[in-house]
Amino acid sequence: MQISKRLLIAMICLTSLSSHIYSQIRIGVKGNLQFTNVTDVHEFSETRNFAPALGIIAQIPFNDANNNFFFQPEILYSWQGEKNGDVINIEYFQDYVNLPLMLKYYFADFLFSSKKVCNCKGAANHEFFLEAGPQLGFLVKQKNKDSDDLYYGGVSKFDFSFGLGAGIIFRRKLELSARYNYGLTDAYKNYPRQNSVSNLAFSVSYLFGTSSGAIK
Template sequence: MSAANAQVEFGAKVGFDLTNYWGEDVSHTLQPNYQAGLVMEYHAAPKFSVAPEVVFAAQGGKSDNLTFHANYVNVPVMLKYYVAPAFSIDFGPQVGFNVYSKVTPKDQDALDLGDMTNTVDFGLGLGATYNLTNNAFIQARYTMGLTKVYKDQSVDVMGYKLTTDNKAKNGNIQISFGMKF
């Protein structure tokens, strides 16, 4: 595909996520969440394209007594290699901007963790996209956070001492459906 024939596509996607925190001294289970956002794909060559996105994602983790909610506006830039005309392997960096961060102790009200949460999250994504039609697609992706979610602090959460000096990082398994316009 020459530069004159390069094609740009725009669209939207929604998805189901399983999120958790991972890292040293982190013991969290998967938590169901969601995502929704806008996508673009620039076909730079017959088998290669660049696909930036802007996605709102509910993320977090769950331990025995606490459920963490950390919502982000994520901006992944996926490099796509088409192994077949309708199927690509996707890899690329992601930067996330925290917009909401709370913890909910079991059977109690949520506590705001905004001041304890790092504002920016960097990660790497690996996945695949299958184009069902020219306009509809499905995606599967794992995004691994590379930066700590929380600043090194501790706070009393309704009688439970919460220490955020661990190495908790975001982990996100995504299954998405999207449409190109």
């Protein structure tokens, strides 16, 4: 009987904790304009300019006591690749489903003094942030796949990279940011020279719901 009571209490506590954690998770949408290329593969390498990436993000706080430190997983459909910019100018474009797994920290009042201190209207509604973390990429589509396979050994189905970013958020809702990802694995595994994907992205994100750290 005592064991049943303890199990019941434990289940209630776990359910309450899970519900609380779930209530703190915020979901958002994200769009990128990005520059991508692959190092040291195509002879006349040209960056793919302003290709988009679109997806959803989640923001999960590490604890209630610190509302500045978050884990942010993302799912992005990303248009990447580059051009072989010789006379023929072949487009070697690849589409990826990318899964960034970012750690994010908000510096409250780091760039903007507190509203009460400087008496500046809306100043406390802005926060600077830094982010860093790995990214998993899964190839889902290729343009000019036959030429890529024939001359360059074909693109790997999996990409692993590391990203660093920074930005500013308004009222813990609207974010403007920049992030650079550098590939840690070869994009073309059968190519004789080491090569990797690089990606510089400029992003706009919007988070739904209300963070306990937001200015209301």
